[in-house]
Amino acid sequence: MDNQEPSRTALVTAYARAYHQIADRPRILTDPLAARLLGVTDDELSEFDSPAADPESSLGALRFGVSDRPRRLFFAARARFAEDRVAEAVTTGVRQVVILGAGLDTFAYRNPYPGLRVFEVDHPATQAWKHRRLAASGIDRPEALAFVPVDFETDSLATRLDEAGFSRTEPAVFVWLGVVYYLTPDAARATLDYIARQSESVEVVFDYLADTDEDRAQLRARAQRAAAVGEPWFSYFAPHDIAAQLRALGFTDIEDHAAANLIAGYLDGPGEFDGAPPQSLRPIRILRASR
Numbered sequence: 001m002d003n004q005e006p007s008r009t010a011l012v013t014a015y016a017r018a019y020h021q022i023a024d025r026p027r028i029l030t031d032p033l034a035a036r037l038l039g040v041t042d043d044e045l046s047e048f049d050s051p052a053a054d055p056e057s058s059l060g061a062l063r064f065g066v067s068d069r070p071r072r073l074f075f076a077a078r079a080r081f082a083e084d085r086v087a088e089a090v091t092t093g094v095r096q097v098v099i100l101g102a103g104l105d106t107f108a109y110r111n112p113y114p115g116l117r118v119f120e121v122d123h124p125a126t127q128a129w130k131h132r133r134l135a136a137s138g139i140d141r142p143e144a145l146a147f148v149p150v151d152f153e154t155d156s157l158a159t160r161l162d163e164a165g166f167s168r169t170e171p172a173v174f175v176w177l178g179v180v181y182y183l184t185p186d187a188a189r190a191t192l193d194y195i196a197r198q199s200e201s202v203e204v205v206f207d208y209l210a211d212t213d214e215d216r217a218q219l220r221a222r223a224q225r226a227a228a229v230g231e232p233w234f235s236y237f238a239p240h241d242i243a244a245q246l247r248a249l250g251f252t253d254i255e256d257h258a259a260a261n262l263i264a265g266y267l268d269g270p271g272e273f274d275g276a277p278p279q280s281l282r283p284i285r286i287l288r289a290s291r
Contacts, residue, residue, distance in 0.1 A: 006126040009231055010103035012065030013178055014038055016072040017079065019045045024069070028266045029076040029083075033106040036137050037130075070263070070278040077263045078286050082175045082205045083107060085288055089173045089203060090116060096172040098161065100191070101152075101179035104130060108145045117144045119166055121157070124149040152179070152187050157194055169199050176206035181233045188235050189245070196249035196291065203290035204251075207259075211236035215283045222283075239285065251289040259284035 005011075018034035020027065022042050035045060048066035065071060086097050090113045099105055102120035111118060120127070127149050134141060146164040150157055166172075174195050180188050195204050209219060223233045237245075243254050257265075260277035 006103060006129050007123075007231060008062075009178060009182070010126055012062055013075050014104035015040075015045070015048065015062055016065045016075045019048060019066045020072055020076045022046070023049065024073065024076070026267065027076075028073060028263070029080045031079075031106055031110070033109055033139060034104075037104055037106060037133050037139060039133065039137060068280060070260070070273075071280050073263045073267075074259045074281060074284065077259075077266050078177050078207055079105070079107075080266060081257075081262060081286060081288075082177060085203065085205050086116075086173050086175070087113075089171070092171075094171045094173055094201075096166065096170055098166065098172060098174045100157075100174060100176040102126075102130075103178065104133075105177075107175075108142060109134075109139050111142060111144065115144075117146070117165075118142070119146045119148050119161060119164055121148040121150050121160070123151055152183055152191065157191060168197075171200045172198060172202055174202065174204040176204060178207065180206055181209045181235050182231065184234045192245070192249060196246075196251065201291065203288065205286070205288045207284060207286040208242065209233065209236045209283045210285050211238050212283075218279065219283045236283075242287065246287075246289045251291045253290045255288045257286050259286065262286055 014034060015038065017029065017031055018038055018040065020029060021031060021034060022045060035042070045066070048063050065075075086094075086107075089097075095115050096117050096119070097107075098119045098121060099107065100121045102108075102122045103126060105120070108118040108120060122130075127147055131147075146166075148160050148164045148166075149155075150160045162168075176191070183191070192204070195202055211219065219236065226233050239256055243256065246254055258277065259281040260273045263281075264273050
């Protein structure tokens with residue numbers, strides 16, 4: 001993590017979501033603020049639509065994240081899935097959503113629900129860069145938004161959220177995308193434990209890397225490449241193991257999707273993902289759990 005900029009992962013995700021707006025039809029996620037927050041035009045985004053010679057370099061990873069259509073569609077689909085879950089929760093009276101590892105997410109600035117408070121939790125360096133980009137792009141900070149600077153490995157999430165005005169005695173949705181695999185297992189478990197200990201109904205949406213016999217070799221190879229560029233992966237879960245952990249914490253309603261299946265659902269059918277899913281998507285899953 002550079003002390004002056006967001007992580008490479010946050011930038012790749014933001015550029016991919018911005019390019020999704022102009023490149024993909026049907027569009028899975030509508031996000032008119034993605035490119036504006038980054039300060040790029042459609043023409044500049046289009047220049048990224050070519051594979052890089054070295055996908056593990058900073059620029060190469062950015063190009064790869066934009067030009068790799070399956071990966072790009074997953075970034076859009078996981079955000080859409082989370083926002084759909086928030087929309088459903090609002091209809092039941094939920095008025096708090098916590099976005100853990102918010103990165104350059106723009107939901108808080110597109111929030112269509114009066115009375116819904118959004119807490120953006122992220123590393124202080126990423127939040128500082130986002131503050132500068134918001135000011136430069138002229139995107140107003142909503143009154144219902146609270147920034148919560150947290151380093152998941154060293155800070156107390158409970159303390160930081162309490163200080164920001166989060167109420168543990170009211171229902172909430174926690175959105176936790178693109179973060180879990182970068183945390184140690186202890187940090188991931190501690191966060192899930194905190195979420196589960198809310199006094200009212202709570203829901204969490206997160207993606208994770210599935211550690212299965214079929215994909216283990218590929219997963220380890222990709223983990224080595226991620227570590228080589230300074231963003232190592234630490235946590236993997238077998239689907240039945242993470243489900244068991246969540247049930248032990250009191251979650252009773254668990255919904256788990258393979259990445260390719262999630263995308264296909266938004267594209268009204270398997271289409272380009274007929275047969276075996278793309279290698280870049282095989283280990284990735286997204287899960288919703290509530291109690």
